[in-house]
Amino acid sequence: MNQPSATIRSFADLANPTRFLALAGKLVPILASLSAAFLAVGLYMAFAAPEDFQQGITVRIMYIHVPFAWLAMMCYTIMAVSALGTLVWRHPLADVALKTAAPIGATFTALALVTGSIWGKPMWGTWWVWDARLTSVFVLLLMYLGIIALTRALDDPARSARAAAVLTLVGFINIPIIKFSVEWWNTLHQPASVFRLDGPTIHPSLLWPLIVMALGFTLMFFTLHMMAMRNEILRRRVRAIQRVEARRAERREA
Amino acid sequence: MLALFVRDVRLGIRAGGSALTGVLFFLAVIATIPFSVGPDLNLLSRLGPAILWIGALLASLLGLDRLFQADRDDGSLDLLILAEERHMLPLTVFVKSLAHWTANVLPLVAAAPFLGLFMNMEPAAIGAAALTLLAGTPAIAFVGAVGAAVTVALPRGGLLISVLILPLVIPVLIFGVSASYAAIAEPDPFLPPFLLLLGLTLFLAVIGPVAAAAALRYAAD
Amino acid sequence: MLALFVRDVRLGIRAGGSALTGVLFFLAVIATIPFSVGPDLNLLSRLGPAILWIGALLASLLGLDRLFQADRDDGSLDLLILAEERHMLPLTVFVKSLAHWTANVLPLVAAAPFLGLFMNMEPAAIGAAALTLLAGTPAIAFVGAVGAAVTVALPRGGLLISVLILPLVIPVLIFGVSASYAAIAEPDPFLPPFLLLLGLTLFLAVIGPVAAAAALRYAAD
């Protein structure tokens, strides 16, 4: 008769997540409102900012395209870190963080691709070119989707956690490739002008709205991520309780 | 029979052979091409149909060698053979190959048009490619079934016979590709190669299962 | 360790199947391309290295899903994991992937030069392509090991593995192809990309097995 011990154990496991849930409950609204504010201001600044004399109105796409692109890479970096968390520190939340970040990251990557190609049509005269940066971002999207597919295919959460973590870490090679593709290969895409060792080369009038927008989207990302993690944790709790119930039923039959 | 089909498809899906994976697989294959041949767009659009076909071929070859081995290893094959009076063995083989095709290749065929867009192929080419894929890829599964059966039956000698059988795949591929090109290249007509492809598929759909069944009967040991 | 290598190579050769399928697939890829790019020979010879690389890359995906599954099904994997204090698991994985490469991919590399002739590539190009293949394809096996380890629990991982691996091997492809082009295109030198390729292979030869081992340790259930 070890149900009580069992249930207690499974809840003891969830103690740490429980604390996280409380924290998330407090943080989510704050983050949400902050990001909303930033985005509003950012949008205003974006449209107040001077138009580029050759690109015209289309330059404004930059204010969403670039943040999306940055976030796509940042999200994967976060996933890689939480992968370490799973494999090295065995942190119970790391696995949840990784699993839930994947879909969000995929979305941002897809948005970067879309906005990029929308921008590409007027700039380069084509929606899509198989140029190094574009393709490497495309590959990043593929990796996101691959990780999602893997986590879906493996039912047992413990096992899928390890698998996804390992895969994520190995896939991290792609991030530097994306970042530096513009330097390594001669691409249509323009090189980094903000994150450079020798300071940004882009004009402040364009830089500031960009930064504000970037901050806004980053906050938005964290909001979404926290909410997703909360859902995942609750889902797992329900599953744990269901298992205990099922086992009770079995024992009653036996 | 339907039960067998459902079981095998389900197994395929469980393995992550779902539609999503199929599309991803195709995307991944295509993504590798530009890196090697370079970003030259109209070259890509010319390569398009070939790439689609190669991807489909690969997908249908993946795991094909396990078609019967998996059942042999867990003893299901014995029972499938035992049920012969009830379900003719060739039919069983046919259904299994079809299930393999459904789980592993069909998603790709469905995804093909979108990917065609990706490589900015012209609509005609895309339609033709998708059509030929739909018509041609099953043949690969049927031929492959023979190879799989033979390797199950005589693991050592299997190699030899597969050498004789599997090359049948290449004609399928060639007709498929040429048909999808005929659709765009003006002078040469689309129908003849396409009909040939259809004929080949139907022919193999009969020959393959029968041959495979014959091999399997001796596989049980 | 040598024992493990010998065993796996022996198995790969006896069981036959996949190695042969690989070569055939390779052939099929080569056979289709001319249709797409047309009879234009010097375009063909220009595409040659790329085609060889793509063919080899895709062909080496075949049979990868069984790398660890076969051992898992018959219980060997447990013992390989148990022997960890004696032979570090990453080393075991390394040896297994190497054996897989030897049995399944090496034949392709050996066949590559002849196929190069088919596409009338010039000797220099052929040599370069073969060399880069020899240097690069092992990397695919090592990355493949990660995919195989991660999906070892799945009944049939074929498609999924490819999806997981392909994005990871793209760098290998890039350097391999660029190296083999550098050999013919006069201005740019052959060595730098080739050395990069070598470096990448060595790097993956370390990362791959370590990662795969990490995944396998928890796969045992």
Added chain:
Amino acid sequence: MRLIAEKLCGERGGEPIFADVNFGLSEGQSLIVTGPNGAGKSTLLRVIAGLLPVSNGGIRLEAAGETWPSPGAASHYLGHRNAMKTALSVTENLAFWRAFSGEPRVNVAEALDMVGLGGIGHLPFGYLSTGQRRRASIARLLVSYRPIWLLDEPTAGLDKTSEKQCDALMNAHLMEGGIIIAATHVALGIEGAETLKMGHA
């Protein structure tokens, strides 16, 4: 219905394994095959089922009517391997065999209860323990009807209680006029079974 073997000989890879096996079993009768490892018990069962060619002599089924043209078609074969997919749930597996083998009998849930696996039909087969797997594949014999059961070490890996259950199931099958041929190393609780001792001697 009567299952008759006359001077039956079996071989494996060209080597004769056993020769001149004779028996005749009519409804309700059972035969227990014993003998040392490698004596040819499994081979005999597979020959009877028609999974291996008869090298000499013959095995035939008399007065069985249209439904059962051949011994193979009339038998359930339970080999060493369980013929279940580890990736599918126990219920899915059994449901498949029920649909595929035809002649449906007990439904899946009841069959699972009869082998004492009531609670766990939803688990993937791969999650089951050795004995549970064996019991699940015994349940396969119940979900669709065959007059002849060919059982190769049916109770391997079963605990005492489920051994009893299994014996009860076999006896019930005999009561209904079934025929059982079982190869085993341990004693089976089948009433009035003839035994056939195989061996190199």
Added chain:
Amino acid sequence: MRLIAEKLCGERGGEPIFADVNFGLSEGQSLIVTGPNGAGKSTLLRVIAGLLPVSNGGIRLEAAGETWPSPGAASHYLGHRNAMKTALSVTENLAFWRAFSGEPRVNVAEALDMVGLGGIGHLPFGYLSTGQRRRASIARLLVSYRPIWLLDEPTAGLDKTSEKQCDALMNAHLMEGGIIIAATHVALGIEGAETLKMGHA
């Protein structure tokens, strides 16, 4: 050397299977694990071997010296599956495990004789009968030395005589100061073995 389990708990897919298992075995001692199907015998063995994570409590090896850093490293694990390649001959299989596991002991031919498979080392493993396969994998325990043997139903499928052989081998191992933990449903002929009954009760 002493193998000690304290409040050992094991789980499968998140569900606790057994809890608070305690035992201490020193050289020459053996433990027989019994219990109904699904009680967790195999799970226990795998946890001891280190193939499954310890969910709670601990298992450790005392005074074992450098050679045997962990219980896993010090053990031969004989599971349900024989860990042999059907495509390779019996000798090739054993020779591989001998070379791979290190600490070589008896050579392959002798080991095969000891399990009564003298003649058939050249056959592909796939050609062997169930019992012969089991015996071949028991021979694996002999070709390389490990102080601890973890045996999961070692005598499944063996005939009477080879069961005796197997018992003799186990007793010999204990004589030499080995440790044996065996999960089984049938009685094993090991002298003075403690028994551990597992079960949902």
